[in-house]
Amino acid sequence: MTLLTYQVFKTVAEIGSFHKAADILGLTPSAISHTISSMESELGFSVLTRSKSGIALTNYGEHLLPYVNAVLNSDESLKQVIAEFNGLKQGKVKIGVFSSVCTNWLPDILDSFGELYPEIVIEVFQGTYDDVSYWIKNGVVDLGFLSVSSAKDIPIEPLYRDPLLCVLPKGTSQNSLEEYIDIEEMRSHQFVTQRECTDADIQNFLKENSLNIQSNYHVVDDLSTIALVASGFGICLMPELVMRDIPYEVECRKIRPDACRIIGIATLNPDFMAPAVRTMYNHILDKYKKDN
Secondary structure, eight states, X not given: OOHHHHHHHHHHHHHOOHHHHHHHHTOOHHHHHHHHHHHHHHHTSOOEEEETTEEEEOHHHHHHHHHHHHHHHHHHHHHHHHHHXXXXXXXXXXXXXXXXXXXXXXXXXXXXXXXXXXXXXXXXXXOOHHHHHHHHHTTSOSEEEEEHHHHTTSOEEEEEEEEEEEEEETTOOSSTTOOEEEHHHHHTSOBEEEOTTTOHHXXXXXXXXXXXXXXXXXXXXXXXXXXXXXXXXXXXXXEGGGGTTOSSOEEEEEEESOOEEEEEEEOSOTTSOOHHHHHHHHHHHHHHHHHO
């Protein structure tokens, strides 16, 4: 099999369509179909299922994809090393981010890095903690922002301490100057919660403090959670970084006992990164370790 075969398989697996993959790769749909069929014939098993609802990976295809990504990433690394030998800084870096990093940090990272290394292409993938972890482990991204607690077995370099805040509807507090809210007071409120893959650090805080909350509202993204709080449907816990430039009128109070999430930059093999990836990794460390 050739690198083009691997690239076709990877693109079809990610896009879920022969026609769209053909547009991206500059090939015809029949060429895409022929490449996949030849690949399956050589392997001796199917890697994709084809149905009216679309294209999906078979169980064999799911297990094969990380190895294909590894081959393609190694090829990209080789190209970058050769370019570096020739005095050039070029290549591609794929970064996974969760919502608050995407809105607060990513624009500045892309701008500052782009000024220094205009020939390096940056590709961004936004998702939950679970998404970013999966992308790192399966070679979809080279680097990813995670909280330390959500990284688990993925090597991570801590960057930033992000305090957790309690967010309440405007006018909840009798004393608007009150700075803190404690666990006992929180127990008396209805909560708006998010899935654990989105707010693992908050779920850990609730468990550690035996705060067995009841909630009728289970949402995914930060803005939806805060919108429900602003409308009076309950309170929530949020990292401070999330609450920057929020367009809703809410009250934010520090919590007792205090807690935080530690944001870091994670990569599967810190000692083996392509030159462009290491350049971005060091750029992020220099910027956020110094500033924060």
